[in-house]
Amino acid sequence: MKELKNILQEVQTKKSRNYITFLTGAGISSASGIPTYRGSDGIWIKGTKYYKPESFGTFEHFSKNADEVWQYTFFRKKMFSEAKPNDSHYLLKGIEDCIPDKFNLITQNIDNLHQRAGSKKVYEIHGNLREMRCSEECSKDVYEMPNIPLKNIDEDLTYDEKKLLFCPKCGEDTRPNILWFDEFYNERNFKLDTTLKIAKNSGLLIILGSSGATNLPNALVQQTIKYGGYVIDVNLEDNNFTENFISKKNFFKFRGDIKEFLELFKNLMKG
Known part of the structure; x- marks a missing residue:
């Protein structure tokens, strides 16, 4: 060139x-x-449900399905950790x-x-999958994600693991510190x-x-x-x-x- x-x-x-x-x-x-985000191999899968990233990767979806999104987050973290x-x-x-x-x-x-x-x-x-923050934005604080065992695609979080994902200040759900499709x-x-x-x-x-x-x-x-x-x-x-x-x-x-x-x-x- x-x-x-x-x-x-x-x-x-x-x-x-x-x-x-x-x-x-x-x-x-x-x-x-690591599959490309929007390619044919990039469709997000959770159990028997199929989502396009544009619908799954939104705060709206998280607000209704926090447990599911967090489970997928720790599955993705597993995928990333195994990649070199x-x-x-x-x-x-x-x-x-x-x-x-x-x-x-x-x-x-x-x-x-x-x-x-x-x-x-x-x-x-x-953003990144090392950090999380309050889903209600009760403060500007960003927290390191807890040391929760990484998950297979069909492996749910336990009750004790979910408790580690509440905001330490207000008690609401935390969220991954990443940018979703319906955010700015x-x-x-x-x-x-x-x-x-x-x-x-x-x-x-x-x-x-x-x-x-x-x-x-x-x-x-x-x-x-x-x-x-x-x-x-x-x-x-x-x-x-x-x-x-x-x-x-x-x-x-x-x-x-x-x-x-x-x-x-x-x-x-x-x-």
Whole structure:
């Protein structure tokens, strides 16, 4: 990719707006065996019921089915714990080591694989499954999830386990500290303002395995382009980013494997 070499050289010589930022989605974790969220293998299953993420992954559903959602949460945590960071996660860690002061990693993923690969500068814009907070928002406190045994898909929480999931301040249900489909981004839990500022100061924003189906990722791309930065969409196929930004002169696409792109990128940085 000839453009990549030229873009990288230009960004590296800038004195301002010279951050190199990566935006990752579910596609980067698929090589670790984690199903993509919206793909054909990404339908959520609980017992004999089948849900689409857009209906299950909502606060409305949680408010009526808290026990079911918590059981699924500990099933997902089990899936994530059994997965291992893949080569792309470690390549990003290597790039961060090369440019620690100019590197940012914004992720939509809640699987913790970037951190397990050793990445430090990670902004989780969809939250994570390490934390929980009061479902009634009685305070701004965020709590570490209790040490509840991880679950199989058909294994329910016990009564004693459920008691560990009540808010210690008001006694209402807690909830996973993640962004659901019927909720909005904010700074406190999802780094809205922080990541928009990062995008503004990025000379290069690289999308890895995200389809651009939610608002903030698109806003980050728009912000980078608006202030003169470049955006490269690395995916196997065209997506919402392509549809929204292909007409912009600073938007490029790389159709292929994420690992292949990151190996190329790291080699160009060294050269």
